[in-house]
Amino acid sequence: MSSSGIHLTTLGHRIRHHRVAQGFTLDELGAKVGVAGSQLSLIENGKREPKLSLLQAIATATGTEVADLISGEPPNRRAALEIELETAQASPVFRQLGITPVRVSKGMPDETIEAILGLHRELQRREREAIATPEEARRANTELRLRMRAQNNYIGDIEKLAEKHLKAAGHVSGALTHRTVIIMAEKLGFELIYVNDLPHSTRSVTDLENSRIYLPPASIPGGHGLRSMALQAMAHRLLGHTPPTDYADFLQQRLEINYFAAACLIPETAGVAFLQQAKKDRNLAVEDFRDAFGVTHEAAGMRMTNLMTEHLGMKLHFLRVDETGAITRVYENDDLPLPMDVTGAVEGQPVCRKFQARAAFTQQNRTTERYQYTDTPSGTFWCATQTGSGSDGEYSVTVGVPFDDARWWRGRETSDRAVSTCPDEACCRRPAPDLAGQWAGRSWPSARVHTHIFSPLPRGAFPGVDDSEVYAFLDRHAREK
Helix, strand or coil, rough: CCCCCCHHHHHHHHHHHHHHCCCCHHHHHHHCCCCCHHHHHHHHCCCCCCCCCHHHHHHHCCCHHHHHHCCCCCCHHHHHHHHHHHHHHHHHHHHCCCCCCCCCCCCCCCCHHHHHHHHHHHHHHHHHHHHCCHHHHHHHHHHHHHHHCCCCCHHHHEEEEEEEHHHCCCCCCCCCCCHHHHHHHHHCCCEEEECCCHHHHHHHHECCCCCCCEECCCCCCCHHHHHHHHHHHHHHHCCCCCCCCCHHHHHHHHHHHHHHHHHHHHHHHHHHHHHHHHHHHHEHHHHHHHHHHHHCCCHHHHHHHHHHHHHHHHEEEEEEEEECCEEEEEEECCCCCCCCCCCCCCCCCCCCCCCCHHHHHHHHCCCCCCCEEEEEEEEEEEEEEEEEHHHHCCEEEEEEHHHHHHHHHHCCCCCCCCEEECCCCCCCCCCHHHHHHCCCCCCCCCCCCCHHCCCCCCCCCCCHHHHHHHHHHHHHHHCCC
């Protein structure tokens, strides 16, 4: 677009259209308007902006008006196709491919240009989808959460697959050891290798050519995550995963590999037996379940959502909340009222300040579970909450049940009680009238913005994975070995 607001490419096509209609060559029209034919060629190709006096001369020579020449509409369909192709080939999306642009000749059929444009439009469509990934991911995640809720967050086929491979590796009871995980990998034909230079966008990398699974260093405190990451990498192979076709497929695969890892760390048979005995003793507790299988508090709480409704007939909810009060992981089938956006997504929404999941951050003693009854518009719920910290800051993990099922849990005697009226904003989202009157119009908070919201995910075969880093990593290690 020139400084005068005229689209030079369209202008050039309109001048050429009227020149050809009059039967003039470039040199013939140039002679009539006082410029060289080569100068007219530059103008017709959108490379140079003509002066108004020259436009007036061209309009007179071709029997038209200046207003017609500078119209924003292409003069015919062929011109519209050529203009669209030129615009597409000048776009950043095309330029970053490093492909030489197609030069359109007079003899090139319209059908050829249309076919090339079809490829450009598809390229642009895919790019727009990549930019819209956050909303697409939220919708896909919501659909997946509701689907899993309908099936009690339970996948029987993966439970059986996990127990089959545990048995083949010789695992009988107790916490799953690193050695057993190594044996499981070996039986699949893979070697586990711990490295310090994994690409920043990956948790593990599997070299299918050389049958290696690369993981972060074994010296990570606790090591709970290492077993899980190795099991997840193996699960991709066992479950026959292929590169995901869209974000919903990606999330489904992520759920399945997480499920397989959890089913190996806490096998269904042993896990259900433990929970059934604890219920019989009226002594259900996340911390006991955690310690019995040597997993994290979060892993134990989430595993309960796989087994308790299916095998104990008990509905429950699980919340992981960050220090800002936002929900980062959630499951519920007990009708606990949770915040959600217009897409139905719960993740990222602020949980009620009255919930123990959020109130736990204000308490000084965080070394043990905290228990609380909470009255809500959907009834009264009991919960147990434990706080922790990670690379992304502090978080809380909560497992809870409706009031009637609290009798099976340790901590049911707690006298701590809260009342939540959320989603009513008067509960905890709207300031008290006296505070609003005191500070409205007299304060100016500066919002803290997370820079990642401005950045699209790296483009590649897998959402969020930077292929260029992964391939360089694999090449480096393949040469080292």
